[in-house]
Amino acid sequence: MLFNSVGFAVFFPAVVIIYFLLERKRGSEVSPEAEENRRLPAFLKGCGLSNLWLLVSSYFYYMCADARFALLLLFVTATTYAAGLVTGNESADKRKKKMALAAGTIANILILFFFKYFNLLAGLFSEDPALKVVLPVGISFYIFQSLTYLFDTYKGKCPIERNFLKYALFVSFFPVLLAGPIERATHLLPQFDKVHHFDYERIRHGLIRMAYGYFLKLVIAQRLAIAVDLIYDNSTECTGYQLFLGSVLFVIQIYCDFASYSSIAIGAAEVMGFTLTENFRQPFLAVSCGEQWRRWHISLNGWFRDYVYIPLGGSRHGRFRKYLNVMIVFTLSGAWHGAELHYLCWGALAGFFQVMEDILKPLRERIVKGFPIHNALTGRLHHILQILLTFFLFVISAVFFRAASVADGVYITKKMWTDFEWNSIFTTSPFDLGLGVFHLLFVTAGLVMMIIYSLINEKKDAAAVLLSQKTAVRWGIYYLVVIMILGSTSIGAQQFIYFAF
Amino acid sequence: MKNDYIKLIKKFILISLPLIAMCLFAYLFPMGYMTTEYVLWTEEKDYVNQWQNDTQILDTLIVGDSRAKSSIIPEELHDSIYNIGIGGSTPIEMYYAVKNFIAVNGAPKRVFIIFAPYHFINMDNWNQTIYNNYLKPAEQAEVVGEAIKTGNKVVCYKGWLTDAVSYRLRLPSKYLAQEYEGRFIKLKEENQKKYDSIRADRGYCEFGTDPGSDAENYEVHCEAFDPLEIVLTYYDKLLSLLTENGVEVRVFQAPFNQSSAEQVAPELLNGYSDYLKGQMKKYPEIIFETEIPVYDNRYFGDGNHLNREGARKYTKELKEKLEEEGFEW
Numbered sequence: 001m002l003f004n005s006v007g008f009a010v011f012f013p014a015v016v017i018i019y020f021l022l023e024r025k026r027g028s029e030v031s032p033e034a035e036e037n038r039r040l041p042a043f044l045k046g047c048g049l050s051n052l053w054l055l056v057s058s059y060f061y062y063m064c065a066d067a068r069f070a071l072l073l074l075f076v077t078a079t080t081y082a083a084g085l086v087t088g089n090e091s092a093d094k095r096k097k098k099m100a101l102a103a104g105t106i107a108n109i110l111i112l113f114f115f116k117y118f119n120l121l122a123g124l125f126s127e128d129p130a131l132k133v134v135l136p137v138g139i140s141f142y143i144f145q146s147l148t149y150l151f152d153t154y155k156g157k158c159p160i161e162r163n164f165l166k167y168a169l170f171v172s173f174f175p176v177l178l179a180g181p182i183e184r185a186t187h188l189l190p191q192f193d194k195v196h197h198f199d200y201e202r203i204r205h206g207l208i209r210m211a212y213g214y215f216l217k218l219v220i221a222q223r224l225a226i227a228v229d230l231i232y233d234n235s236t237e238c239t240g241y242q243l244f245l246g247s248v249l250f251v252i253q254i255y256c257d258f259a260s261y262s263s264i265a266i267g268a269a270e271v272m273g274f275t276l277t278e279n280f281r282q283p284f285l286a287v288s289c290g291e292q293w294r295r296w297h298i299s300l301n302g303w304f305r306d307y308v309y310i311p312l313g314g315s316r317h318g319r320f321r322k323y324l325n326v327m328i329v330f331t332l333s334g335a336w337h338g339a340e341l342h343y344l345c346w347g348a349l350a351g352f353f354q355v356m357e358d359i360l361k362p363l364r365e366r367i368v369k370g371f372p373i374h375n376a377l378t379g380r381l382h383h384i385l386q387i388l389l390t391f392f393l394f395v396i397s398a399v400f401f402r403a404a405s406v407a408d409g410v411y412i413t414k415k416m417w418t419d420f421e422w423n424s425i426f427t428t429s430p431f432d433l434g435l436g437v438f439h440l441l442f443v444t445a446g447l448v449m450m451i452i453y454s455l456i457n458e459k460k461d462a463a464a465v466l467l468s469q470k471t472a473v474r475w476g477i478y479y480l481v482v483i484m485i486l487g488s489t490s491i492g493a494q495q496f497i498y499f500a501f
Numbered sequence: 502m503k504n505d506y507i508k509l510i511k512k513f514i515l516i517s518l519p520l521i522a523m524c525l526f527a528y529l530f531p532m533g534y535m536t537t538e539y540v541l542w543t544e545e546k547d548y549v550n551q552w553q554n555d556t557q558i559l560d561t562l563i564v565g566d567s568r569a570k571s572s573i574i575p576e577e578l579h580d581s582i583y584n585i586g587i588g589g590s591t592p593i594e595m596y597y598a599v600k601n602f603i604a605v606n607g608a609p610k611r612v613f614i615i616f617a618p619y620h621f622i623n624m625d626n627w628n629q630t631i632y633n634n635y636l637k638p639a640e641q642a643e644v645v646g647e648a649i650k651t652g653n654k655v656v657c658y659k660g661w662l663t664d665a666v667s668y669r670l671r672l673p674s675k676y677l678a679q680e681y682e683g684r685f686i687k688l689k690e691e692n693q694k695k696y697d698s699i700r701a702d703r704g705y706c707e708f709g710t711d712p713g714s715d716a717e718n719y720e721v722h723c724e725a726f727d728p729l730e731i732v733l734t735y736y737d738k739l740l741s742l743l744t745e746n747g748v749e750v751r752v753f754q755a756p757f758n759q760s761s762a763e764q765v766a767p768e769l770l771n772g773y774s775d776y777l778k779g780q781m782k783k784y785p786e787i788i789f790e791t792e793i794p795v796y797d798n799r800y801f802g803d804g805n806h807l808n809r810e811g812a813r814k815y816t817k818e819l820k821e822k823l824e825e826e827g828f829e830w
Contacts, residue, residue: 005663006663006666006667006672006674007660007663198505198506200505200508200509203509204509204512438681475515478516479516479518479519482516482519482520483519486519486520486523486673486677487673487677489672489673489674489677490673490674490676490677490678490680490681491678
C-alpha cells in the first residue's frame with residue numbers, strides 16, 4: 001500500500017478516526033494507566049488500546065506490501081527487545097551488557113546483510129543461483145531504527161521499554177516503517193505514553209505537510225522520472241549536455257521523491273499527534289558538501305554520525321583519522337543503499353568531495369579574502385556560487401547513484417566532460433525529454449512552487465506561513481495544489497525510490 | 502471540540518470539490534473523451550438495458566465477441582436481427598447482456614452465438630470491461646465470487662478491489678489520461694456519429710478495414726485449447742439461461758483467414774471441437790456448428806476480423822444455409 005494509492009486514502013482516515021476515539025477514551029479517564037491496568041488483559045497492560053490499534057494497523061500496512069515479511073519484522077523486534085532488556089539494565093554487569101549489545105547488533109546486521117547482499121554474493125559463484133532472495137521492503141529502515149534503541153539503552157540515554165507491544169509499535173510505526181525518517185528510540189518511544197487529543201490546528205498543519213509531500217511526488221518527481229529514465233536508458237545516444245541535464249533532473253527527482261515520502265510520513269504522524277524528525281532541510285540551499293549532508297536524509301546521516309563516525313573517533317584524533325572516518329561513513333552509507341558497486345562509488349565520491357572541501361578550505365578562504373571587492377553584492381554572489389558549486393558536486397556524485405553500474409557511471413561522467421556539445425543546449429527541445437505540453441507545464445509550475453516553498457521554509461515554517469494567510473489566498477493555493485495533484489494522478493502510482501533500500 | 506470536528510469535515514468537503522467535479526465530469530460526459538471502443542460497449546449496453554419498442558420485429562440476437570460483431574450484417578441476413586456482440590468480450594459479459602435484455606424486454610425468440618476459441622482461453626480484455634464500467638456492481642461482485650471459486654487471477658488480481666472502486670468512482674487516476682487524450686469534449690461528435698452508425702447498422706461493426714490481411718490471428722499463438730474455468734462456467738450459464746427461457750439457440754463459428762488456418766495448432770482445433778461436442782450432449786436442443794470455416798485472406802480486415810466484403814460473404818452463406826435447412830424466422 002503506497003502513500004499515493006487509493007488504499008491508503010481509505011486506510012489512513014480509518015486508522016486516524018479509530019485512534020482518536022480510543023485516545024479520547026484513554027484521555028477521559030482520571031488515571032489512564034490505572035484504569036487500563038484494571039481492564040486490559042495482562043499482556044496489554046501499559047500499552048493502551050490506542051497504541052495497540054496503531055500496532056495492528058502498522059502490521060496490516062506492512063503486510064499489504066508483503067505478508068511474509070511480517071515475521072521478519074517481528075523477529076527484528078523480538079531480538080532487539082530482548083537484547084535491550086540487558087543493555088539497558090543498570091544492575092547488569094558491563095560484560096553482559098556488551099555481549100547483549102554485540103549479539104543484538106550482529107544478529108540484525110547479519111539479517112540486513114543476508115537480504116541485501118546474498119544475491120550479489122551468490123552471483124559471484126554462479127551465473128544462475130538456485131536461490132534468489134527478495135529484499136523485504138523497509139528492512140534497512142526498521143533495522144536501523146531498532147538499533148538506535150539498543151545503542152541508546154546501552155549508553156544509558158534511553159530507559160528500557162519493558163512493554164513489548166509498545167516497543168513493537170516503535171519499530172513498526174507505519175508512517176516511518178517503509179522509508180523512514182529513521183527515528184530514535186529516545187524521541188519516538190516516549191510519545192506513545194502521551195495522550196494525543198484531536199487538535200484542529202495540528203491536524204490542519206499535518207495535512208498541509210502531507211499535501212506538500214503528495215505535490216512533490218506526483219507533480220514533480222513522477223514527471224521528472226519520465227525524462228530521467230529516457231536520458232539514462234539512452235545514454236549512448238545523448239550528448240554530454242543532455243546527460244548533465246538528465247543528472248540535474250535526477251537529483252531534483254530523487255529529492256522530490258524522497259522528501260515527499262518524508263513529508264507525508266511527518267504529516268501523517270502529526271495528524272495523529274506525533275512529532276517525527278525532519279529528514280530534509282532545503283538541501284539545495286547548502287553552501288558546502290558538509291552542510292549538504294546535514295540537510296539531506298538527516299535521519300540516516302545523523303545515525304551514521306552518532307553510531308559510526310563518533311564511535312570511530314570522529315574528528316578527535318587528527319586530520320588523517322577524521323578523513324578516514326568520513327570516507328568509512330560515506331562508503332558505508334553507499335553500501336546501506338544497495339549491494340551494487342555503484343552505490344559504494346557514490347558514497348565514496350560523496351565522502352571524497354567532503355574531504356577535499358575540508359582540505360581546500362584554507363585556500364578558498366585565502367582566495368575570498370584576497371578578492372579586491374567586498375560588499376553586499378559580492379557577498380551575495382559568493383553565496384550563490386557556493387550553492388551552485390555544492391549542487392554541481394552533488395550532481396556529479398549522483399550520476400553513480402542513478403547509473404546501472406560503475407562502468408555506466410564512469411561513461412556518463414566522462415561523456416559529460418568530453419562530449420558536452422554546447423550547441424545542444426539550444427538544440428535540445430524540452431519535448432525531447434519525453435514530456436508533453438501538459439507535463440512540462442505542470443512540472444515547471446511545480447518546480448517554481450517548490451522553490452518558493454523551500455525559500456520560505458528556510459526562514460520560517462512554510463506550512464504555518466500558509467495557514468496565516470487570508471482565507472482567499474489560502475484557499476486559492478489549496479485549490480491550485482489539489483488540482484495539480486489530481487491532474488498528476490493520471491501518470492499512475494509509481495513506487496517511492498527509497499522503498500528499494 | 503465538536504465544532505472542530507464539524508469544521509474539519511466541512512473543509513474536507515470543500516477541498517474535495519475539485520475531485521468531485523472531475524469525477525462528475527468523467528461520469529457525465531464520457532462520450533466527450535472516451536475512445537471508439539467505449540462507444541461500442543455503450544451502444545450495446547444501452548440496447549440491452551432499454552425497452553425496445555421494436556422487439557416484436559427484432560426478436561433475434563447475435564451474441565458474442567468482435568468476430569460475431571464483424572461477421573454478420575443483420576440487415577443482410579434478416580429484418581428481425583440485432584447484433585449485441587462486443588469486441589473482446591467473453592461469455593461472462595454476454596451472459597449479463599442477455600440476462601439484462603431478458604429482464605427488460607423479455608426473452609428473444611432466437612439467439613445466434615459466435616465466440617472465437619481464443620476468448621475461452623484468454624480474458625485479456627477484462628480490463629476493458631472494468632474500464633468501461635460495463636457490468637453493474639452486483640454483477641461484477643458475482644463474477645469476482647466466481648473468480649475466487651475458480652482461482653482466476655485475471656479478475657482477482659492484487660489490488661482488484663481498489664481498481665474496481667476507482668473505476669466506479671471515475672477517479673482521475675483512471676480517466677484523466679484519456680480525458681487529456683480526448684481533449685475532454687473533443688471526441689463527442691465523432692463518438693456520437695459512431696454510436697448512431699452502429700445503431701443504424703443494428704449492432705454490426707467493422708473491426709478491420711484492410712482490403713485483405715494475411716496477419717496471424719490470436720489462435721495461432723495458442724498451443725492447445727486450454728480454456729479458463731470461469732469462462733466455461735459462464736458459457737454454461739449463458740446456454741442454460743437461454744434454454745430455460747425457451748430461446749432457440751444456434752452456435753456458429755466465425756472464419757479464420759487462410760494464413761492463420763495453415764498455422765493454427767491442430768490440438769487447439771480438436772480441443773475446441775471436443776469441447777463443443779460435449780456441450781452438444783448437454784444441450785441437445787441447441788444446434789452447434791463445430792467446424793471453423795476458412796476464408797481467403799482477401800476477406801479479412803485484419804488477422805482476426807472479416808472486412809465488410811467478408812462479412813457480406815459470411816452473412817450470405819449463412820442465409821443460404823438457413824434457407825436450405827428450411828429455417829423459420
